[in-house]
Amino acid sequence: xxxxxxxxxxxxxxxxxxxxxxxxxxxxxxxxxxxxxxxxxxxxxxxxxxxxxxxxxxxxxxxxxxxxxxxxxxxxxxxxxxxxxxxxxxxxxxxxxxxxxxxxxxxxxxxxxxxxxxxxxxxxxxxxxxxxxxxxxxxxxxxxxxxxxxxxxxxxxxxxxxxxxxxxxxxxxxxxxxxxxxxxxxxxxxxxxxxxxxxxxxxxxxxxxxxxxxxxxxxxxxxxxxxxxxxxxxxxxxxxxxxxxxxxxxxxxxxxxxxxxxxxxxxxxxxxxxxxxxxxxxxxxxxxxxxxxxxxxxxxxxxxxxxxxxxxxxxxxxxxxxxxxxxxxxxxxxxxxxxxxxxxxxxxxxxxxxxxxxxxxxxxxxxxxxxxxxxxxxxxxxxxxxxxxxxxxxxxxxxxxxxxxxxxxxxxxxxxxxxxxxxxxxxxxxxxxxxxxxxxxxxxxxxxxxxxxxxxxxxxxxxxxxxxxxxxxxxxxxxxxxxxxxxxxxxxxxxxxxxxxxxxxxxxxxxxxxxxxxxxxxxxxxxxxxxxxxxxxxxxxxxxxxxxxxxxxxxxxxxxxxxxxxxxxxxxxxxxxxxxxxxxxxxxxxxxxxxxxxxxxxxxxxxxxxxxxxxxxxxxxxxxxxxxxxxxxxxxxxxx
Numbered sequence: 001x002x003x004x005x006x007x008x009x010x011x012x013x014x015x016x017x018x019x020x021x022x023x024x025x026x027x028x029x030x031x032x033x034x035x036x037x038x039x040x041x042x043x044x045x046x047x048x049x050x051x052x053x054x055x056x057x058x059x060x061x062x063x064x065x066x067x068x069x070x071x072x073x074x075x076x077x078x079x080x081x082x083x084x085x086x087x088x089x090x091x092x093x094x095x096x097x098x099x100x101x102x103x104x105x106x107x108x109x110x111x112x113x114x115x116x117x118x119x120x121x122x123x124x125x126x127x128x129x130x131x132x133x134x135x136x137x138x139x140x141x142x143x144x145x146x147x148x149x150x151x152x153x154x155x156x157x158x159x160x161x162x163x164x165x166x167x168x169x170x171x172x173x174x175x176x177x178x179x180x181x182x183x184x185x186x187x188x189x190x191x192x193x194x195x196x197x198x199x200x201x202x203x204x205x206x207x208x209x210x211x212x213x214x215x216x217x218x219x220x221x222x223x224x225x226x227x228x229x230x231x232x233x234x235x236x237x238x239x240x241x242x243x244x245x246x247x248x249x250x251x252x253x254x255x256x257x258x259x260x261x262x263x264x265x266x267x268x269x270x271x272x273x274x275x276x277x278x279x280x281x282x283x284x285x286x287x288x289x290x291x292x293x294x295x296x297x298x299x300x301x302x303x304x305x306x307x308x309x310x311x312x313x314x315x316x317x318x319x320x321x322x323x324x325x326x327x328x329x330x331x332x333x334x335x336x337x338x339x340x341x342x343x344x345x346x347x348x349x350x351x352x353x354x355x356x357x358x359x360x361x362x363x364x365x366x367x368x369x370x371x372x373x374x375x376x377x378x379x380x381x382x383x384x385x386x387x388x389x390x391x392x393x394x395x396x397x398x399x400x401x402x403x404x405x406x407x408x409x410x411x412x413x414x415x416x417x418x419x420x421x422x423x424x425x426x427x428x429x430x431x432x433x434x435x436x437x438x439x440x441x442x443x444x445x446x447x448x449x450x451x452x453x454x455x456x457x458x459x460x461x462x463x464x465x466x467x468x469x470x471x472x473x474x475x476x477x478x479x480x481x482x483x484x485x486x487x488x489x490x491x492x493x494x495x496x497x498x499x500x501x502x503x504x505x506x507x508x509x510x511x512x513x514x515x516x517x518x519x520x521x522x523x524x525x526x527x528x529x530x531x532x533x534x535x536x537x538x539x540x541x542x543x544x545x546x547x548x549x550x551x552x553x554x555x556x557x558x559x560x561x562x563x564x565x566x567x568x569x570x571x572x573x574x575x576x577x578x579x580x581x582x583x584x585x586x587x588x589x590x591x592x593x594x595x596x597x598x599x600x601x602x603x604x605x606x607x608x609x610x611x612x613x614x615x616x617x618x619x620x621x622x623x624x625x626x627x628x629x630x631x632x633x634x635x636x637x638x639x640x
Contacts, residue, residue, distance in 0.1 A: 024155035025162050028298040028307070028315065029140040030119065031147030033155065035075045038064040040085065041138055043111040044120055051089050051108035058104055064130045064137045069104075076109070077101045081192075082151045084169065085115035095192055096263055098233030114449075117442060118144050123330050124323065142323045145442070146172055146316040148298065149187065149309065160304060162297035165189035165209070165230070169446060170455040172313070173439050179317040180432050180439075187309050193263070194227035194458040205309035208293040210466055211459075212283065213237070217275040223282070225265040230459075232287045234259050241267065244285040250278065291466070321435045325428065332424045339417045340384055341393060342410060347377050348394050349405045357395075367391050477501060479520060481533055488526035488533065497533050507536035507565070509586060513548060513577035517568045531586040541565050547613045549585045549594065549636055550577045550625065556632030558584065558596055559625030560611070562618045578624065584636040590614065593639045599632040 026033050032040070042061040046052055058072045065072055080086040081095050090107030093100050101107060111120075119141040127136040152166035168190035178185035188199045189209060198210040214227035228237060234257055244250040251273045258264040269278060283289035296307050300315075307315075348354060353373030360366045367388070374386050427434040446455040481487075482494035488508065490500075500506075500520050509515040509532040517536045518524065526533070534541070541564075548561045561576065568574065577583055585594065591614045598607050609629060616626055 024157035025160070025297055025299050025304055026148055026153045026155070026164075027140050028148065028300045028305075028312065029319070030143035031149070031151065031153070032141070033075075033153070035065055035067070035072060036079050037141065038137060039072065039076050039079060040111065040115060040119060040141070043086070043109070044116070047111055049110075051087075051110050053105060054107045054109055055104040057109060063135050066131045073104050079151070080109055082166075083192075084150060085112055085118070086110070087112045096228060096234060097259055098235045114442070114445065117445075118147065121323075121327065124326055142326075143316075144320050144323055144438070145169075145176065146312050149312055157304075160297060161295060163293065163295050164205070164298075165292070165294055166191060167309075168455065168457045170443060171457065173443050173446075175313050176317050176320065177436050177439050179313050180321070180436055185310075185313065187313065188461050189230070189459065190457050191230040191459045193230065193232070195229040195460075196227075196462055196464070197230070197459050198464050199461055200463055202294070203308075205294055205296045205312075206306070208291055210464065211290050211292055212464065213288040214460075215279060215282070215288070217279060220274045220276065221269050223267040223269070223275050223278060225267070225288070226263060228263055229287065229290055230292060231290060234263060234265060237265060237287050240286040240288075241282070244281070247285075249285040250281045289466070317435075320438070321431050324435055324438060325431050328424050328428055328434075332421060332428075335417050335421050335424070339414060339421070340382075341390070342414050342417070343381060344374070344386065344390055344394060345397065346407070346410050346414070347374065347380070348397070349402055350407060351377070354394075354397075354402065366395070370394060477504075477520065479504075479506060479535075481526065481530065483529050486525055486528035486530075487523055488530075489521050489523040491522040498535050500535060505536040505570070506533065507541060508533050509546070509576070511583060512575075513550065513581070513583045513586070514573050514575045515565070516571060516573050518571050531583070532588065536568075544588050545590065545618055546576060547585075547587045547589075547592075547616075548576050548583060548625070549628075550581045550583045551633050553580050553582060556599060557630065558628045558633040558636075560613070560616050560628055561623070561625035562613070562616050563621040563623065564618065565621060574621075576621070584633070585638055587613065587638070595637040595639075596628060597634045597637065598629075599634045601632075604631070 023034065027037075030037065038061050039057070041064065042057055043052075046057065046060055054073065054076060057076065058069045061072050061076075062069060076086070077092055080088045080092050087110050088107070089109065091102040092107060121142050124142040126139040128139050129135075130137050148164055149167045149172050150169045153162055153164045155162050166189060167187055171187060171190070175185040175187045188202060189197055191197070191211070195214055196212040198212075201207045202209050211229035211231070213225050213229050213232070216224040216226050225237065228234070238255055238257060241250065241252065241255055245252040251270055253268040253270040256266040256268070258266060267278075267282075269275065296309070296312070297304055298307055298312075299305075300307070348370075351373065353370060356369040356373050357366045360369050370391050371386055374381060378385070443455075449455075477490045477500045479488070479490060479497040479500045480492045480494045481497050482492050485494075487494075488497075488506065497506075502520070504520055505517050506520055507515065507517050508526045508530055510527040510530050532546075543564075545562055545564055548563075549558060550561070551558050559581075563576070576586075591612070593610060593612050595608055595610045598604065598609070600607060611628060
């Protein structure tokens with residue numbers, strides 16, 4: 001049994017780790033999940049400047065992704081609809097209406113120049129074997145911007161989940177620039193569907209936001225939804241309005257959807273109903289307003305970690321400098337190698353060193369002749385000298401190239417290389433300034449790209465109070481109670497307790513001191529001659545102090561208890577008094593006086609005693625009562 005248990009534990013941990021790291025949670029370094037990274041890797045490998053059928057891209061990606069074509073195709077469409085890294089052609093669906101994309105064989109895509117600028121650098125990318133060992137795929141891309149903040153992410157793993165909201169790409173890059181400059185920055189979500197967002201509780205990506213649709217109420221007899229809140233489509237929005245109308249929460253005459261490139265949902269109102277009074281109901285009962293909780297969980301250094309927006313920006317600002325330094329160092333090394341070879345080639349041709357090898361008959365003598373020819377030019381060649389590999393390179397120069405060798409052109413090329421090395425050295429000395437200039441270049445490209453909408457913010461940031469459903473709903477129901485039969489509800493003939501709505505709850509305190517909180521129904525048995533019945537609004541009930549005078553059945557001694565009802569579980573029965581007691585009186589007044597009449601006994605002179613409720617302190621609902629006297633009580637008399 002212990003062996004089987006250990007196998008289950010081991011397999012479960014391996015499965016949980018796989019789902020967390022390799023499927024559901026994005027990587028901090030490049031902001032991508034594995035399937036997104038493999039899609040971009042496939043596009044980079046296939047890139048020839050032309051569009052590729054999505055079906056071909058999916059087939060190519062299956063070399064790296066072991067979960068079938070459907071998951072790849074869906075992920076590609078979602079990533080393409082982010083618009084930044086995949087250039088689309090054809091019907092990729094509509095994020096506003098929720099329409100699905102056409103079949104993969106009908107639509108085409110390719111990587112964008114921005115994707116190459118941000119992700120692509122094989123010289124810096126670490127590669128690992130694919131799942132079947134036949135190919136190599138990137139471990140992570142050396143991304144130069146906080147991609148995860150730009151595209152957002154959502155995923156559910158084993159025991160954890162992530163929900164990261166998308167942010168405006170230009171604002172994200174400006175925040176990264178501010179971080180590099182040591183300035184303060186602030187970053188808020190921006191959604192592709194526009195709408196409004198309240199970020200007062202965003203807490204740097206660890207809280208929640210309120211999102212709203214943009215409503216046009218210029219016509220008092222109709223409301224037009226112009227922009228959708230995050231997470232909604234026109235289909236889901238219309239469905240939520242229709243459901244609210246069927247439930248009687250929103251009064252609507254008709255709903256028409258005129259959405260094309262822009263959202264336009266028209267809500268016509270019936271006679272006697274106006275836009276101004278309907279707006280709050282739409283926010284309360286439909287998708288026109290939603291609360292979105294955020295959980296910024298990312299894979300950092302192979303482990304899941306909850307981070308803030310500021311943490312991500314700071315991490316990528318530092319990483320950008322590191323990546324750019326590595327790129328400059330690699331380029332500098334390549335240029336120095338190229339300059340070294342061009343110098344050797346120039347000397348080899350100009351000084352006619354190749355003439356010295358014409359009489360040599362062995363490879364060794366040829367090599368020595370070449371090395372000897374370069375001895376007078378050691379100072380110009382520098383400390384690297386002439387290696388055997390350099391000799392092999394020189395000996396492979398074709399005669400045609402030697403005869404057509406352009407000395408002036410060669411010198412110009414070497415001057416250009418030296419000038420570029422000088423620029424690289426300057427950038428290495430001022431790496432932070434170089435990183436800022438790189439971001440400025442990316443910003444300029446985005447602003448000039450009309451297909452990306454020039455990167456302008458789509459969602460308006462503001463502050464608005466969440467609509468209270470109870471305040472919006474009219475108290476159209478009448479709660480009644482029949483003391484003789486003990487029935488309570490909206491369909492009962494009896495005394496009127498209060499006006500109520502379908503969202504209200506009722507508190508019933510019975511003669512025996514038991515109490516319950518339940519939903520308002522048409523007819524339910526609440527108990528005969530209940531002591532107190534009222535709407536169970538927590539603000540109202542918490543403000544009430546219940547004073548209970550009760551008597552022990554065995555001894556007849558009286559006690560008083562003062563408490564407030566602060567919380568409850570629906571439909572669960574509680575008691576204000578201990579077991580084996582009789583309730584003499586329950587009151588909700590702050591102050592009142594009452595008299596206790598004692599059981600007559602020999603030598604008992606005082607048969608009646610007065611008390612004031614305010615003389616006793618308010619305690620917790622689970623506390624015991626305070627004893628009023630040592631005499632058995634016959635009855636109570638309460639002053640009005």
